[in-house]
Amino acid sequence: MEAHKKAIAKIAASVRYFFERNEPYRIFHGSTNSTRPYQRNKTVDISALSNVLMVDVKSRTALVEPNVPMDRLVESTLKHNLIPPVVMEFPGITAGGGFAGTSGESSSFKYGFFNRTINSVEMTLANGDIVTASEQENADLFHGASGAVGSLGITTMIELQLVEAKRYVKTTYYPVQSIASAIEKVQKETLNTDLDYVDGIVFSKDHAAIITGELTDDLPENTQVQRFSDAKDPWYYLHVKDRTCSATSPITEYIPIAEYLFRYDRGGFWVGRSAFEYFRFPFNRFTRWWLDDFVHTRMLYKALHASSMSKNYIVQDLALPYATAEQFINYTAESFGIWPLWLCPLRQSPSPTLHPHFLEKEADGSLKPMLNIGLWGWGPSQQDIALMKNRELERKLREFRGMKWLYAHTYYTEKEFWDIYDRTWYDELRKKYHATSLPSVWQKVKVNETVDRSWSAWFLALWPIGGFWGIRKAIQSGQYLIARNSTWKLRDKPVEK
Known part of the structure; x- marks a missing residue:
């Protein structure tokens, strides 16, 4: 201390x-x-x-x-x-x-x-x-x-x-065949008090998997645990897709606790596949094994920043009422064509707040839950079209009474931003705690829409120079060593003496 x-x-x-x-x-x-x-x-x-x-x-x-x-x-x-x-x-x-x-x-x-x-x-x-x-x-x-x-x-x-903590997460995959069914199933499972985890992956309009997890120390006899952290292991979303693509009933497996918590690390959910698409490189079990150091989230973020490709990529988390979630997904499917999507049910925070929220309440007076939709994939390559599509996304989100995470690209004008959030409350906090000299939350999250016409921006935009530059900077960071040396992967494995 x-x-x-x-x-x-x-x-x-x-x-x-x-x-x-x-x-x-x-x-x-x-x-x-x-x-x-x-x-x-x-x-x-x-x-x-x-x-x-x-x-x-x-x-x-x-x-x-x-x-x-x-x-x-x-x-x-x-x-x-x-x-x-x-x-x-x-x-x-x-x-x-x-x-x-x-x-x-x-x-x-x-x-x-x-x-x-x-x-x-x-x-x-x-x-x-x-x-x-x-x-x-x-x-x-x-x-x-x-x-x-x-x-x-x-x-x-x-x-x-x-x-x-428990040793395992008893994980169950429920295959569903429509967006409406996926949303309904997520909402239903959140009412099950025995569950510790609920999320979902929507692979297409007619294939989704709702995933539930229960912490447990009990491993049924002759049950082999499923892992996702080693280079030889499957990427989690591909594993779920394979297990549910032709299934008609739930599938249950046991995942060591830390392996479950970080199950989406390899491949960054599924955005790591975009790197293979960018380089026009084969995407298969062998290439994923061979390039494993590069497809953990730390390395992916380093490469994304250094390559300047983030301006052409849609990375948005969007929270909506359950009542409008299906309509919003139908919109994103038509406008962006990005699959899979991530579904994550959320318990709201009390207002006022800068977190996503809406003010509808249940009969008992509690705030209604929300559904997070993760929209992550390639956007338009032309900056003016990308800007237009992102602005359209923000407008549609408001139309469906949703709100976005502020970690990602945010295009709201200052007026639009403060039409969504409680500016009076926020400004009073800034005055009370001497923060008026700091950049405001809007100033910190607002994207600079000015087109970068520097020679370096032009150079990085050339294929595949930007991608290779991103890889170079990611390697120099040494971030791949962190995943290699993580001791949480040893839990439930025999330790060599």
Whole structure:
């Protein structure tokens, strides 16, 4: 903790320097799972805050710094037979990113967004003050900073809730043959109190799989566990597709807990296939094995940023009421033709909030749940057409009473943005906590629509130069070594002596 205090003092001094000069700054945490462009000038570096400080078995809590990624967090808590209630599926997403952004995962139908499993946060305000925010202390900041993408201050420490871990997730795949049936099945399964996880993959208009998970220590006799982390293992979405393509009844298998939590890492759900398409390279079991180092999410994000191809790629998470989800999927199928889609049921956060929300309530007064639709795939190659299609997507989303995650490209005008979110509430928080010198949430997420006509942008746009440059920068990052050396893959495997 002493090292943490020294690091915080240094960060606070740097923040105070900018505050006294009334200069905005950005936060550099060392890695990103956002697809927004980022800048390094006028930056406060918090990349050293990457430690699990404590796991308390008695209280079932963990004290972590913001740059702790999910795989390191899970490795630390599993030693005590505990896990966070909500674990982001990508191992490189950090605890701080989950709080400052929006993270809804397959357990979020039960627990809500990641921030709803946090007891308290330590923050450095924009004037350099260090405060604690929780339900009992600075509660308005505690709720407001969640989803505000660092626009109210810097998160420097988090106290997370933990729950008991089990050895396996009993995973069941329910094949369905229509979008309407998939949505209906997701909603039905979220009412099953025995379940710990629910999500779904829509492969096409007539093939989907709804997936449920139950934590268990019991492995039926003569049952072989299914893994997804080794190069020889299948990519998860392809495995589910193969198991359900001709099935007419549910299929159940047992997956070691950490393998389940990070099941979508290899292939980045399915967007890793786009790299094979870009290079016009064969996509089969052998090539996926051969190029395994390059298709984990950390490497994919590094390559995506460096290649500048993110501007031609649709990476959007969109939350809608169940009542309009089918209509919205029909729209995306016609307008974008992107498959598969991810379905993730969500428990809403109370308003006001910067997370996706809508205000309809159940008969008992609770907020109605939402359905997250993950739309990830190639968009138009021409920048003007890509801009038009993204703007159209945002308009259609509002038409269907939905809202989007702010980690991705956001094209709203300032007026459009604040027609969606509660500006009065947000501005009052910024004034109260001395954050008016910081970029606002809209300023941080808004995409610069100016066409980059530099020689470097022109050069990177040439096929396949941009792709090879992205690979080069990803290799230089050394991120592939993290997946190779992850110890969570050893759980339930015999350890060689």
